[in-house]
Amino acid sequence: MSSVIVVGAGLAGLSAACHLVGRGHDVTVLEREAVPGGRAGRIERDGYAFDTGPTVLTMPELLAQAFAAAGADMDSLLTLRRLDPAYRAVFADGSVINVRAGRDAMAAEIRATSGPKDAAAFERFATWLARLYAVEMPSFIDRNFDSLTDLARPPGPGLTLLRMGAFGRLGNVVARTFDDERLHRLFTFQAMYAGLAPAQALAVYAVITYMDSIEGVWYPVGGIHAVPTALATAADKAGAQLRYGVDVNRILLASGSTGPVRGVRLRGGEVVAADAVVCTLDLPVAYDRLLPGLTPPRAARRGRFSPSAVVWHVGMRGQQSPDDVGHHNIHFGTEWDQAFRALMRSGTLMPDPSLLVSVPTVTEPSLAPPDGSVLYVLEPVPNLDGQIDWTAERPRMRERLHAHITRLGYGGDVVVEEMVDPLDWERQGMARGTPFALAHTFGQTGPFRPANTDRRAPGLVFAGSGTVPGVGVPMVLISGRLAADRVDEAAR
Numbered sequence: 001m002s003s004v005i006v007v008g009a010g011l012a013g014l015s016a017a018c019h020l021v022g023r024g025h026d027v028t029v030l031e032r033e034a035v036p037g038g039r040a041g042r043i044e045r046d047g048y049a050f051d052t053g054p055t056v057l058t059m060p061e062l063l064a065q066a067f068a069a070a071g072a073d074m075d076s077l078l079t080l081r082r083l084d085p086a087y088r089a090v091f092a093d094g095s096v097i098n099v100r101a102g103r104d105a106m107a108a109e110i111r112a113t114s115g116p117k118d119a120a121a122f123e124r125f126a127t128w129l130a131r132l133y134a135v136e137m138p139s140f141i142d143r144n145f146d147s148l149t150d151l152a153r154p155p156g157p158g159l160t161l162l163r164m165g166a167f168g169r170l171g172n173v174v175a176r177t178f179d180d181e182r183l184h185r186l187f188t189f190q191a192m193y194a195g196l197a198p199a200q201a202l203a204v205y206a207v208i209t210y211m212d213s214i215e216g217v218w219y220p221v222g223g224i225h226a227v228p229t230a231l232a233t234a235a236d237k238a239g240a241q242l243r244y245g246v247d248v249n250r251i252l253l254a255s256g257s258t259g260p261v262r263g264v265r266l267r268g269g270e271v272v273a274a275d276a277v278v279c280t281l282d283l284p285v286a287y288d289r290l291l292p293g294l295t296p297p298r299a300a301r302r303g304r305f306s307p308s309a310v311v312w313h314v315g316m317r318g319q320q321s322p323d324d325v326g327h328h329n330i331h332f333g334t335e336w337d338q339a340f341r342a343l344m345r346s347g348t349l350m351p352d353p354s355l356l357v358s359v360p361t362v363t364e365p366s367l368a369p370p371d372g373s374v375l376y377v378l379e380p381v382p383n384l385d386g387q388i389d390w391t392a393e394r395p396r397m398r399e400r401l402h403a404h405i406t407r408l409g410y411g412g413d414v415v416v417e418e419m420v421d422p423l424d425w426e427r428q429g430m431a432r433g434t435p436f437a438l439a440h441t442f443g444q445t446g447p448f449r450p451a452n453t454d455r456r457a458p459g460l461v462f463a464g465s466g467t468v469p470g471v472g473v474p475m476v477l478i479s480g481r482l483a484a485d486r487v488d489e490a491a492r
């Protein structure tokens with residue numbers, strides 16, 4: 001048993017804490033905010049409650065593993081409902097395809113909207129995706145890498161992926177599979193979650209499509225913020241100490257700027273000693289602020305970061321018609337490849353952007369006062385490496401989003417609102433103003449991504465979206481477990 005400090009009570013830190021405390025370590029979680037959650041935060045105003053970050057929850061079994069690691073039963077702390085449809089996709093011509101829960105229901109939806117040939121193709125595609133996931137998860141996602149050669153150890157999984165065409169372009173694989181172009185968008189837009197344009201992403205990233213379109217999308221009663229709240233309860237009950245409102249301003253190393261970890265220093269001067277520190281700040285920011293003597297890995301300094309997002313939280317008077325609005329609505333613009341070129345190459349706004357509009361009050365009306373609704377409007381935008389002056393753009397963006405959702409049919413008076421732009425993400429401690437970290441280009445994935453250890457500082461371990469395996473709720477939950485494995489290795 002060793003004493004371990006976890007810096008940050010976001011989902012990565014809480015997952016790490018649950019795994020570490022379950023293995024008998026003496027765990028202290030230090031969080032600067034007053035509540036757990038980090039990016040999975042919550043705003044409450046005038047009777048409206050908003051989730052601030054993730055809205056699409058996938059792979060609940062990974063979450064259950066974190067609870068189980070702390071000896072807790074997820075179902076006793078959290079109620080999850082599977083959403084059906086997972087998404088309602090609305091295309092520029094006004095047509096709608098629902099991403100239904102379950103393969104049979106989805107095949108029936110495709111038969112009705114795109115015809116029997118594409119429905120049969122979906123059956124084959126879903127089987128291919130499931131196999132892709134089964135090969136990738138244990139060999140390339142849910143494991144620590146010590147060197148590049150680990151990629152080929154054992155060689156079987158890599159060869160299987162090669163044979164499956166997983167190193168081709170995702171856009172090409174999907175275009176060859178389906179005739180209906182709407183399905184090309186529906187089954188490739190998830191590349192965006194990894195910071196990639198669908199046409200450029202390798203087909204290996206179709207595992208994200210598998211996670212939401214095949215395994216399904218879930219809603220935790222109370223909103224996504226209920227997830228970190230429940231994880232924090234589990235960690236606390238298992239014996240972890242959680243301290244809120246404490247800002248860590250240095251990770252202490254034996255010889256000043258290098259050497260074994262000794263603990264952390266808080267703003268105000270208090271020193272908390274530990275044998276190991278799991279740091280979950282956005283990795284480039286962690287090096288910059290907490291480890292000023294250590295040069296960050298190359299990707300953290302010069303890598304390609306994912307696009308960012310503007311999120312407009314709106315509390316409306318008036319309900320949205322459940323016949324016309326789903327819990328998650330994706331509104332595809334007419335532009336596609338050109339929109340991604342603007343976003344990722346030119347660093348400009350998408351012409352005719354696609355929007356995610358989540359309306360959690362469709363599932364849980366009590367998130368708003370009676371006769372009210374909560375809208376979460378997300379537009380992908382360039383990160384701060386792009387060309388936008390956000391101080392000037394912000395008010396224009398708000399007006400455009402308002403006009404856009406009104407055109408799309410969302411009605412009601414805006415009662416409360418809050419907009420978050422890339423400058424806000426940067427202020428919250430996210431490098432380049434993106435909450436989606438380093439993009440998952442092949443050269444920034446797996447053993448090429450900044451590692452979760454730094455051999456100059458034994459006992460220092462990273463977790464969260466800037467390290468392995470990467471971005472998104474399922475990945476950062478895994479990163480917490482991988483971090484716990486690293487702590488165990490260091491303690492041996």
Ligand SMILES: Cc1cc2nc3c(=O)[nH]c(=O)nc-3n(C[C@H](O)[C@H](O)[C@H](O)COP(=O)(O)OP(=O)(O)OC[C@H]3O[C@@H](n4cnc5c(N)ncnc54)[C@H](O)[C@@H]3O)c2cc1C
Pocket residue numbers: 007008009010011012013030031032033036037038039040052053054055056057058246247248249280281282309311429435463464465471472473474476
């Ligand atoms: C708008 C948005 C939409 C998203 N949508 C989805 C989605 O639909 N599905 C999905 O799977 N993922 C989504 N994500 C991504 C997902 O939310 C993140 O990958 C994940 O929540 C990151 O968790 P984390 O623990 O790594 O980081 P964080 O949540 O950022 O946790 C880091 C914690 O460290 C704390 N901290 C920072 N500095 C200090 C310090 N000096 N001292 C002490 N504590 C400190 C912070 O307060 C924070 O609590 C979305 C994210 C955003 C922002």
